[in-house]
Amino acid sequence: xxxxxxxxxxxxxxxxxxxxxxxxxxxCAVVGCYIVLKSxxxxxxxxxHAILPGVAAxxxxxxxxxxxxxxxxxxxxxxxxLLSKTGSVREDTAIGIFFxxxxxxxxxxxxxxxxxxxxxxxxxxxxxxxxxxxDLWITGGLAAAVLLAVLLLYKRLxxxxxxxxxxxxxxxxxxxxxxxxxxxxxxxxxxxLSTVGVALVAAMLVTPPATAxxxxxxxxxxxxxxxxxxxxxxxxxxxxxxxxxxxxxxTIVLVAxxxxxxxxxxxxxxxxxxxxxxxxK
Amino acid sequence: MPDLLELREVSVAYGNRIALDSVTLGIAHGAQVAVxxxxxxxxxxxxxxxxxxxxxxxxxxxxxxxxxxxWQGPVAYVPQREEVDWRFPxxxxxxxxxxxxxxxxxxxxxNPEDRRIIxxxxxxxxxxxxxxxxxxxxxxxxxxxxxxxxxxxQQPHILVLDxxxxxxxxxxxxxILELLKGLRAREVTVLVSTHDLDLASQRFDEVVLLxxxxxxxxxxxxxxxxxxxxxxxxxxxxxxxGKVIVVDQCCQGGREREVGR
Numbered sequence: 001x002x003x004x005x006x007x008x009x010x011x012x013x014x015x016x017x018x019x020x021x022x023x024x025x026x027x028c029a030v031v032g033c034y035i036v037l038k039s040x041x042x043x044x045x046x047x048x049h050a051i052l053p054g055v056a057a058x059x060x061x062x063x064x065x066x067x068x069x070x071x072x073x074x075x076x077x078x079x080x081x082l083l084s085k086t087g088s089v090r091e092d093t094a095i096g097i098f099f100x101x102x103x104x105x106x107x108x109x110x111x112x113x114x115x116x117x118x119x120x121x122x123x124x125x126x127x128x129x130x131x132x133x134x135d136l137w138i139t140g141g142l143a144a145a146v147l148l149a150v151l152l153l154y155k156r157l158x159x160x161x162x163x164x165x166x167x168x169x170x171x172x173x174x175x176x177x178x179x180x181x182x183x184x185x186x187x188x189x190x191x192x193l194s195t196v197g198v199a200l201v202a203a204m205l206v207t208p209p210a211t212a213x214x215x216x217x218x219x220x221x222x223x224x225x226x227x228x229x230x231x232x233x234x235x236x237x238x239x240x241x242x243x244x245x246x247x248x249x250x251t252i253v254l255v256a257x258x259x260x261x262x263x264x265x266x267x268x269x270x271x272x273x274x275x276x277x278x279x280x281k
Numbered sequence: 282m283p284d285l286l287e288l289r290e291v292s293v294a295y296g297n298r299i300a301l302d303s304v305t306l307g308i309a310h311g312a313q314v315a316v317x318x319x320x321x322x323x324x325x326x327x328x329x330x331x332x333x334x335x336x337x338x339x340x341x342x343x344x345x346x347x348x349x350x351x352w353q354g355p356v357a358y359v360p361q362r363e364e365v366d367w368r369f370p371x372x373x374x375x376x377x378x379x380x381x382x383x384x385x386x387x388x389x390x391x392n393p394e395d396r397r398i399i400x401x402x403x404x405x406x407x408x409x410x411x412x413x414x415x416x417x418x419x420x421x422x423x424x425x426x427x428x429x430x431x432x433x434x435q436q437p438h439i440l441v442l443d444x445x446x447x448x449x450x451x452x453x454x455x456x457i458l459e460l461l462k463g464l465r466a467r468e469v470t471v472l473v474s475t476h477d478l479d480l481a482s483q484r485f486d487e488v489v490l491l492x493x494x495x496x497x498x499x500x501x502x503x504x505x506x507x508x509x510x511x512x513x514x515x516x517x518x519x520x521x522x523g524k525v526i527v528v529d530q531c532c533q534g535g536r537e538r539e540v541g542r
Contacts, residue, residue, distance in 0.1 A: 037369060155387050159379055162369045166431075169332045169358050171384055217415040219370050 008242045016136050017128040021234035021252060024195040024204065027143045029212075029230030030150055031188045032205035033223050034181060036213060038161050042092065043080070043182070045202040046099035048189050050076040052106030052198060055123045060109065065123065066138055069193055073186030076102055081179040126197030126249035128238070135194055142191045146184050150223075157181065158219060195234075196249035204230065207256040214267040229259050285310040285470050286331075286439065291340035293323070293330050300326040303340070304495045308487070311468040313461060315481035318491035319514050324474040325361065327491065328441050331472070332358040344439070357437035359428045361444050367417045373427050374412040377402055380434030402430040405463065406456060422453030429460060440464065442473045446480065458484060478505070 008014045035044050054072020058065045080098050084091035122130060131139075150157070159167045160177045167174050185205075192201040212226035237252030244251075265273045286308040293301040301323040308314055316324050329335040331342060333349060333356075342349040344356070357380075380402065381395040391399070403409040406426040416424060425445060432440055445457050461471055461484070475481055481488050482501035490496040490504050492513040497504045 037366075152388065155382060158371070158375075159382060162371055162376075163360075163365055163379070165334060165360050165364055166358070166379065168334050169356065170382060213370065217370050218372055218375065222370050 005239075008239065013129055013131070014238075014242070016131045016133060017248070018235065018238060019136055020131045020139055020195050021128055021238050021248070022231050023139055023143045024192045025208070025230030025232075025234030025252070026227045027146050027188050028192055028201065028204035029208040029226040029228075030223050031146060031184055032209040033212070033219065033226055034157060034161055035185065035205050036209040037219075041202065041206050043095050044185060044189070044205045046080075046095045047073060047076060047182075047186055048198045048201045049106075050099055050102035051186075051189060051193070052123070053102050053109055055193075055198075056106050056109035056113075060113070066135065066190060066193065069123075069190045070142075070187065072102070073190050074183060077182035077186040078179065081175070081182050085175055122197065123193055124197050124199050125247060126193065126195050126200065128195045128248040131194050139191050139194070142187050146187050146191070149180070149184055153177070153180065154220075196252060200249050200253050203253040204256065207253070207260050208233065211256070211260045211263045214263040214270045229256065233259060285312075285345065287343045287346075289340050289343070291327075291330060291342060292338045293326050293335055294338045299338075299493065301330065302494045304491075305340075306489065306495060306498055308470060308472070311465070311470055312486050313465070313471040313484075314473070314487045314489055315485040316472060316474045316489045316491060317476070317478060317481050317513075318496070319517060322491045322513070323493050324491060325443055328358065328443050328472065328474065331439075332356050332441055334358075355438035356441060357432035357435040357439070358441045359425075359432050359443065359445060362421065362424065362448060365424075365428070367424065369417075370415060372413050372415055373403070373408055373419070374399070376416055376427050377430045377434050380431040398434050398436065402434040405433060405460065406430040420450070422449040422456075425449050425453055426456055429457065433460070437469060439470045439472070442471070444474055444476075446475055446477055 009018065032044070035041060051069045051073045054068040054070070054075075055065050056068075057072075058068020061068075076098050080091070080094050083089055083094040083098070089097075156167075156172055156177055159170065160172060160174055164174055167177075188205070189198075189201050192204060196204055208229040209222070209226045211229050212222045216222040216225050233256035234252050237255040238248060240246060240255070241248040241251040263271065265271050268274055288304055288306040291301060291304045291306075292299065304323075304327070316327065318324055326335065330337055331349065349356075377399050378391060378395070381391060381399060400409070403412055406429050408423060408426050408430060411419060411423060411427075416427060419427065429442075429445070432442075442457075446454055449457075461473075464471060473485070482505055485501065487499060488501045488504040489498045490509055490513050496513045497506075497509045
């Protein structure tokens, strides 16, 4: 049993994979709490796809793919918040426009390439086994920055997401905080590229927090539980993908989904079966 | 004593629709004022403009003789219940504690003074026993009290309540009226919007009758006249046996109010 647990990590690439997967599981799960509570899942998905042209451009220019993704993510996040701030376009419309335009740009850029490089499919679906130690350092640094921002802005983000009207009467810059949240979201998505990829990052942003929401009643507890679920899903998913030779990103998301289904059925008070059972008694 | 709150020709428009048209009004320090008028009369708009949530199209609002935008702390606003996300995972205590948040001390934890004020506010609205419950599990009346407790914890100079009596039980209604009584001693100026004309005439010092424009303001006897009510409510009013009957339809079904004259 011990051997079974330690065997994968005699390899350096597996150690880096574990580090990256856990970091991503935790950061996505914490930032995702705001996404789930504010019903912004669409935004998360849109931002993830909008990063594609940045990655493609970085590939064409021969610079670090993460850096390209970061620039694109930040630009799109600010663009959406500016466009919806003018008030003439609804936020979901603004998101839809940016999402589609960025994705189209990404497709066009990629179509100029002679061959679809393996690197780009890694961007779409993640390849945690190919994480270099530079990538791991960048991921760690960005993850730490996002978590620190969540900690420092905790009260403000709590008020703004729970009761934006009240936040406004307190003289909080509601628009700035929203832009900040978009920015944190963009960075989080970039951090997750190598692990679960663009196509699956939305799941890591939504599934663990949605699970934690069913199990808890206060935001700080929800964040901690969500982070735990994210981390455990990452570790368990990595083991499964190692032993059964499965896509690591896909397996991690499926494990998280399994946790959600369990909570959906069994959570005290809110679970489906729990309520049925209480009702029957 | 000079007016605490002055509105000078205040207009607010949503796009082309004028919600509030050139309202000029003075409210004395410590007064308790009921704002009444039909649906769409601009009551909520007036309140939102007061607390700086809506930009004025024209005119200005002054508080203690200075533009209201220069103030932030002293106005506490309790929105209509529909405007709050009740599924958010916060407890009653968390919500009331938000009343102690101040822009200059976001990073500091609550000090003993804050905790005392929070406990007192919970006590006064009789929701102390609910402190650790998630707000989503409370009844409508209890939720309303929690938001009043938060407003109280802000220790405001002006308390603005939008429809606090709508959709709450009798006990909560009484609790709110008790609270307003208690605020007299602290000289807090109170503005309340309501559809209950009886309540407005009996429990408040002043009434502001609104229908996009200011119809009348002052003590209830002088505001609630047939002519004024006709102006404000128009077709929703009729005269039966020399009595004026206003049918003010609010959110649930509608209630008939009789105002003798």
